[in-house]
Amino acid sequence: MTVVMVRQKIKAGSAAEAEAAVRDLFATLDHVRPGGIRYASTRVADSSTFVILSELSDGIEDPRRAIPEFQRFLGQLKDWVDGPPVIEHLDVIGSYSLFGTQREESAVQ
Secondary structure (H helix, E strand, O other), X not given: OEEEEEEEEEOOOOHHHHHHXXXXXXXXXXXXXOOOEEEEEEEXXXXXXXXXXXXXXXXXXXXXXXXXXXXXXXXXXXXXEOOOOEEEEEOOOOOOOOOOOHHHHHHHO
16 A cells, blocks of 8 residues: 655645635545545644645555546646645554554455
8 A cells, every 4th residue: 555645835815715625626536436545635723734645555546536626626736835745655554444454454354
């Protein structure tokens, strides 16, 4: 599995618009229900910094790329971002229902 954390600062005055777009994107994902991905977007309390976590199952392409609403969301980002994102690849050491570890996946089967 591949786990990535993205930290992105949003321009002053754009946080509410960006947050609304994120909510719309997640409504689309709830409808489309792409497989092989776990995805969350959070905002650091009382700030305009967003932290995005995504987990992609081994051996699959990112299914979000095939969703037109995701492409539209990515196109809007340029209007909101304040500087480049900080992108970090994470090694999951342990997880309780947050990431799909082997133990959790086998428990579901």
